[in-house]
Amino acid sequence: MGAGGRMSEATTTDKSVMKRVPTEKTPFTISDLKKAIPPHCFKRSLATSSYYLIRDIAICYTEYQWLDDALGFVLHSSFLTPYFSFKYSHRSHHAHTNSMEYDEVWIPKRKADTLYSEVLNNPLGNMFMTVVRLLLSFPMYFTFNIHGREYDGFASHFYPQSPIFNASERKQIWMSDAGMLVAFYALYKVAAATSATWLFCIYGAPLLVMNGHFIFFTFLHHSHPSLPHYDSREWDWIRGALCTVDRDYGIFNTIFHDVTCAHVVHHLISTIPHYHTVEATKAIKPILGDYYKYDDTPILKAFWRETKECIFVEPDEGAEKSGVYWFRR
Secondary structure: OOOOOOOOOOOOOHHHHOOOOOOOOOOOOHHHHHHHOOHHHHOOOHHHHHHHHHHHOOOOOOOOHHHHHHHHHHHHHHOOOOHHHHHHHHHHHHHOOOEOOOOOOOOOOEOOOHHHHHHOOOHHHHHHHHHHHHHHHHHHHHHHOOOOOOOOOOOOOOOOOOOOOOHHHHHHHHHHHHHHHHHHHHHHHHHHHOOHHHHHHHHHHHHHHHHHHHHHHHHHHHOOOOOOEEOOOOOOHHHHHOOOOEEOOOOHHHHOOOOOOOHHHHHHOOOOOHHHHHHHHHHHHHHHHHHOOEEOOOHHHHHHHHHHHOOEEEOOOOOOOOOEEEEEO
């Protein structure tokens, strides 16, 4: 895992991997990046997307929003994921990436939170948090908004009146809940016809593995010592979108549709279908320069490093009012 992937490059040194990305306003615009990408990369094909859907029963990219939503609703519900709820919060995440106040997920802790900065900031605490993160973070994020931003009121992906959503979205949250109830009922009937043990082996255990993979990947997308977070004094959309990292997962790059090795371009131009993101990444890298972060550290080593090094964020000493925050341990 983490060697020989499609985005593999000359091995980078530890020093260059940890070099901080620039925090100055970018000398390029999103229009400059779009112009550098071959036009065909923006085209979505129903036939190609359907091939990937059939190949791994995971996802479809099409030009038809109604078809995207119909397939997404059925497939996500079957995996006990509230489709519309996740769709809307993830859209907000893309709109506010690495904003200390408004990002929707992986909001970093501050040093003042002593549970993380002191009590759990040791090898045993890191191991405990790793196990909890991989096994429970996925359902706890949807249920209790763990890792999410602070809201006034109860924030949950299952609560239609949650402050996560606006008034126009609440009907779809009810639909997400209904889809989950149907899925739970179907699972209950299967367990009754077979056994709870059989259902866990066939469905429950693979679901835990899938959820763990999701948390593993997204944590590594947005946790790196060289990437900053910004508060409202300094944040802007393009610098926030650039605060993610591409990594090499070897064969898993292909299995997971290259979202692992082409995540930066996914945040910059999320409408590019996954089967064009690697090509699009190569096209924009010369423009991005030092604003682009790639880390080819072996994935398990990188995960443990980020678990230890990315505990909380604080501004640099003497730059407390800069609006720029860096990971600390």
